[in-house]
Amino acid sequence: MKKFYITTPIYYVNDKPHIGHTYTTVAADVLARWHRTLGEDIFFLTGTDEHGAKIESKAKEMGLEPKRYADEVAAVFKEAWKELNISNDNFLRTTDEAHMKAVQTALQYMYNKGDIYLSKYDGLYCRGCEQYKSERDLVDGLCPDHKIAPEKMSEECYTFKLSKYQDELLEKIKKDELKILPPNRKNEIVSFYEKEGLEDVSFSRKNINWGIPIPWDKSHTVYVWADAFLNYLTGLGWSGEAGKSPKFWPASAQLMSKDILRVHATIWPAMLLSLDLPLPEKIFIHGYFQINGQKMSKSLGNVIAPADLVKKYGVDATRYLIMSATAFGHDGDISWEKFDDKYNADLANGLGNLAARVSNLLETNKIKLNLRIGSDKKLNEECAASMQAFKFDESLKILWDKLRAGDAVLSDKKPWKLKDEAAIKNILEPIAGDILNAANLLKPFMPTVSEKVIKQFSAKQIKKGEPLFPRI
RNA sequence: CGCGGGGUAGAGCAGUUGGCAGCUCGCCAGGCCCAUAACCUGGAGGUCGCCGGUUCAAAUCCGGCCCCCGCAACCA
Numbered sequence: 001m002k003k004f005y006i007t008t009p010i011y012y013v014n015d016k017p018h019i020g021h022t023y024t025t026v027a028a029d030v031l032a033r034w035h036r037t038l039g040e041d042i043f044f045l046t047g048t049d050e051h052g053a054k055i056e057s058k059a060k061e062m063g064l065e066p067k068r069y070a071d072e073v074a075a076v077f078k079e080a081w082k083e084l085n086i087s088n089d090n091f092l093r094t095t096d097e098a099h100m101k102a103v104q105t106a107l108q109y110m111y112n113k114g115d116i117y118l119s120k121y122d123g124l125y126c127r128g129c130e131q132y133k134s135e136r137d138l139v140d141g142l143c144p145d146h147k148i149a150p151e152k153m154s155e156e157c158y159t160f161k162l163s164k165y166q167d168e169l170l171e172k173i174k175k176d177e178l179k180i181l182p183p184n185r186k187n188e189i190v191s192f193y194e195k196e197g198l199e200d201v202s203f204s205r206k207n208i209n210w211g212i213p214i215p216w217d218k219s220h221t222v223y224v225w226a227d228a229f230l231n232y233l234t235g236l237g238w239s240g241e242a243g244k245s246p247k248f249w250p251a252s253a254q255l256m257s258k259d260i261l262r263v264h265a266t267i268w269p270a271m272l273l274s275l276d277l278p279l280p281e282k283i284f285i286h287g288y289f290q291i292n293g294q295k296m297s298k299s300l301g302n303v304i305a306p307a308d309l310v311k312k313y314g315v316d317a318t319r320y321l322i323m324s325a326t327a328f329g330h331d332g333d334i335s336w337e338k339f340d341d342k343y344n345a346d347l348a349n350g351l352g353n354l355a356a357r358v359s360n361l362l363e364t365n366k367i368k369l370n371l372r373i374g375s376d377k378k379l380n381e382e383c384a385a386s387m388q389a390f391k392f393d394e395s396l397k398i399l400w401d402k403l404r405a406g407d408a409v410l411s412d413k414k415p416w417k418l419k420d421e422a423a424i425k426n427i428l429e430p431i432a433g434d435i436l437n438a439a440n441l442l443k444p445f446m447p448t449v450s451e452k453v454i455k456q457f458s459a460k461q462i463k464k465g466e467p468l469f470p471r472i
Numbered sequence: 473c474g475c476g477g478g479g480u481a482g483a484g485c486a487g488u489u490g491g492c493a494g495c496u497c498g499c500c501a502g503g504c505c506c507a508u509a510a511c512c513u514g515g516a517g518g519u520c521g522c523c524g525g526u527u528c529a530a531a532u533c534c535g536g537c538c539c540c541c542g543c544a545a546c547c548a
Contacts, residue, residue: 012548049548121546162545188476188543195474202546224548258476262545287477288542295541326485331477331542333484341484341497349510357507364506393486397495411504411512467508 003042004035005248009256010047010092010231013073014054017080019289019322019334020257020296022306026319027286027328027392028255029086033444034387036087043248045235046081047092048074052224056210066210070095080306085315085447092235094212094227103222103230104215105240106275107203110160111216115274119159121202122152158204158220165270166198172279178269179282181390182329185258189265198266229268233277243276251280261285284390287331304334313339316446317347317469320396323445328392340472346400351438352469354406355453358432361415362462367425369432371457376437383441396445399438406431432457 008028011021025046032044050070059069074093081088092099110116170193172178173186180186204220205211211221230238232254236246256264261283269279288295291302309318321339324346326332362369374380379402386395415427439453449468456465 009548014548052548054548184476191475192544196544199545205546223546225546228548258543260548262543263548266545290541330485338484338497344508344510345497348508353508353510355507357511359507361506397486400496407511408513410506414504414506416506464507469508471508471510 001039001041003248004032004040004252005043005236005250006032006035006045007232007235007251007254008046009260010049010094010228011077012049012052012054013070013077014058016073016076017306018296019304019306019309021077022080022084022309023286023289023322024255024257025081025086026084026322029084029088030319030323030392030444031253031255031387031390032087033447037443043090043236044088045090045092045232046086046088047090047231047235048077048094049224049228049231050074050093050095051211051221051227053205053208053210056208059210067095083310083315084306084319090235092231094231096234098237098239099231099234100212102234102238102240103212103227106230106242106271107222107226108215109240109242110271110274111158113274115161115164116158116203117161118156119200119202120154121157121159122154155206157202157206158214158217159200160203160226160267160270160274162198162201162267162270165273166193168273169193169198169266169269172269173265178265178279180261180265181282181284185261185285189261192262192265198270201267225263225267226271229264229271232268232280245277250278252282254280254283256283256285257288258285284329286328287326289325290331290333292335293333304336309339312472313343314469316449317343320347320445323392324396326393328390343469343472347469348467348471350400351403351435351453352467354403354431355435355456355468356464357410358406358428358435359456359462360464361424362428362432363464365421365424366461367421367428368460369425369429369462370460371429371433371436373436373440373454373458375433379437379441387444392445395441399441402434402438406434432462 006028008024011017028044028046032042035042048070050066055070056066059066062069064072070093078091081091094100107116169178170190173180173189173193176186180189201223203223203226204214204217205223206220208221211224212227214220214222230240232251233246233249234240236248238244238246238249254264264283272279290296291304294302296303306318309321313321321342324342325334325338361367379398382398383395386392386398409427409431413427415424418424418427436454436457439450439457442453443450453468456462
């Protein structure tokens with residue numbers, strides 16, 4: 001059986017889930033569900049990233065132990081995905097014992113191999129924060145929190161020989177052995193490799209306690225990225241053993257937003273090479289949402305939480321609205337107003353209203369049908385092609401064109417004016433069939449409503465029932 | 473000269489093998505009245521950022537310029 005393994009990034013627990021996390025996760029779920037309908041053996045992983053200085057200080061701020069704090073936020077993520085009907089097969093937390101142990105095993109192997117070596121890390125250290133700062137964190141050369149200039153400090157750290165894998169990775173990326181999509185993202189990465197190239201990267205921290213101890217030197221903890229990446233393997237039950245692929249590895253598709261593309265196209269595959277494991281087949285980068293033309297940010301107070309959307313539109317509509325908001329892979333602009341418009345136009349007036357008018361005509365005329373799911377081969381193929389190419393918006397457009405055509409035929413033929421049952425049936429049967437077929441193809445996007453429509457339109461005597469999407 | 477994306481009708485967007493400029497929403501006028509005041513048809517509305525080039529033909533290819541946005545590895 002064909003295998004399909006899809007991942008989202010694991011989300012950092014310094015923040016609660018917002019529409020950005022939701023976008024990646026719903027998209028992954030849509031793909032996972034679609035591949036399940038193809039009968040593939042699929043595994044869908046998501047989770048949370050819980051170590052690092054930021055979490056340590058955030059927990060401290062709230063007067064909690066880091067683990068306790070992480071437990072709380074991880075629970076919020078789990079709850080959000082449950083609410084959105086996300087069908088993940090596992091939820092990996094980097095504080096899971098098995099994960100931490102596997103990370104240690106893996107790093108020990110890389111160390112023994114000589115891919116990790118002791119070195120010095122030079123950086124700007126703020127005594128107030130007790131943390132290193134990057135140039136970008138500083139305002140006028142000062143720490144924004146403490147208003148003091150950070151000092152140049154240097155400390156020993158274990159460093160990963162990332163540079164060693166430069167040529168091999170560039171080659172594999174160019175040849176699409178590690179396929180980066182959309183193509184412009186591949187170009188971006190190739191040009192990064194060619195123009196800037198890979199430098200070795202620090203893989204341990206000495207002054208951060210909230211992390212996985214480096215097995216051969218317990219005075220260090222594992223740098224969070226090194227810890228986090230391995231989730232894609234440990235989430236499958238991998239024990240950390242080099243060269244030993246767990247059942248579903250390599251990943252068929254890894255979804256993420258553009259902010260973390262570079263590390264996923266450099267450090268992550270380099271670690272895999274170091275561990276003698278195959279690279280993921282594809283990584284797909286989607287865009288960012290802007291809200292009313294502005295970047296989403298806490299300070300602007302325009303952050304949209306998934307629970308807010310679900311409360312207003314319901315689960316299935318929320319999934320639809322997020323996925324249809326923009327071409328997948330591009331940035332998009334969203335707003336409550338646009339969501340309202342789209343909900344009414346596509347769901348209430350579109351799918352919902354068409355289903356209501358057709359089912360009502362069938363019921364009042366007592367017309368019996370015996371419809372079969374998936375009877376429209378052409379529609380199936382067109383949608384499949386779009387889904388394979390990660391063009392979710394295109395797939396939805398194909399379905400809606402079909403539904404619109406149904407409305408037009410009804411207006412044209414006016415079956416409600418006819419008396420002859422056979423004539424009415426001739427008009428309604430194909431449209432009802434289209435609705436059924438469309439519902440079937442909509443399953444990955446709107447699992448619950450689709451099932452409802454399928455049940456409704458598979459009945460011999462189709463009945464009107466309640467509105468699918470009440471107008472807002 | 474760090475890298476990348478974008479600038480197409482009032483709004484939001486699609487549109488790379490170059491071939492009369494499209495979609496959704498909104499607006500106007502008709503129609504319909506089965507349906508969730510929903511649906512259908514028609515219409516108005518665009519110098520496809522600016523300048524130049526290639527071509528029989530450019531939103532689409534090439535060069536230059538202006539503007540907006542994202543990223544820039546220890547920020548997870």
